[in-house]
Amino acid sequence: MTDDDIALAHDLAEAAGAAIRPYFRAPFDIESKADASPVTVADRAAEAAMRTIIAERRPDDGVIGEEYGEDRPDAARVWVFDPIDGTRAFIAGRALFGTLIALLENGRPVLGVIDQPIARERWVGAPGRGTTLNGVAARTRRCADLSSAYLGTTSPHAFDADDFSQFEQLRAGVRDTLYGGDCHNYGLLGSGHLDLVVEASLKIYDWAALVPVVEGAGGIMRDWSGAPLARGSDGRVVAAGDPALLAAALARLA
Structure with missing residues (x-):
């Protein structure tokens, strides 16, 4: 590049x-x-x-x-x-x-x-x-405590039943949840206004551009198992502004 x-x-x-x-x-x-x-x-x-x-x-x-x-x-x-x-x-x-x-x-x-x-x-x-x-x-902001985190997602209707159940476990542990925003949420996370963005059913054209933006701003972006996103990923993604927040978010999604 x-x-x-x-x-x-x-x-x-x-x-x-x-x-x-x-x-x-x-x-x-x-x-x-x-x-x-x-x-x-x-x-x-x-x-x-x-x-x-x-x-x-x-x-x-x-x-x-x-x-x-x-x-x-x-x-x-x-x-x-x-x-x-x-x-x-x-x-x-x-x-x-x-x-x-x-x-x-x-x-x-x-x-x-x-x-x-x-x-x-x-x-x-x-x-x-x-x-x-x-x-x-x-730059993303530091927020290592899940209970202080602001979570964004586009729509609860974008999750299937199992994924929504897991998302609800995460939502119950954060400070507040904001709906709507699509890719804009990831930019806001990169600028330090959101702490987590969680979504499912994404295709490569939905997430490929987001990874360099999030990680270049100091955050981290993974799938729900914690693995880096790749061509074969299942479309379930977690973006955390503070990498220290990722483990807590993944534990709630497990």
Whole structure:
């Protein structure tokens, strides 16, 4: 991963944001995908814009995207896109969605971007370089005590029955729980406003960009067993701003 890759990631976020903003709080058609999740013309336009840039500037790199699938996914370098993480929030006119951009090298996320194109908030994380919010260093806050922690998750309806039961065990032990936020929660964690984010059923395009942002800000992100996230992960994730908080959270989820 190089400075050129970071510059390219910024260009990708700019292109996605330019594609998304004309549709925000404007009339558009809403379709349902095979899994019943919604998709809009903005999702597709943003991903298409990013794919065009990769085809022009990094033709040997692979791409994995939520809307248009995989292209050379076994390449040594793969860009991973979720053009609108939080399509339901976007449809409702809530500026809590975000564009997620990740670069994988040999299967590991080495660069991550969370871009909120309406509020113009952009978190960028990379190992060894730290995380920034709009160019300024971002850091998680210290909170090693579960009873003092603020927990975020997008929706209780995103968990199946067993996962929800485990989530409730965790929720019972924290100071407070906030719902909604999608990928924005992980940026807020990276900036020291949340202490935990816990979710399930995530795909690689949902979490790949989040890991460098969270960990570059001083936090840690794992699956519910405590293992690092990888291509074969089951989609259940825990992000902790203070790594000392992780063990307590995992114990509640066990």
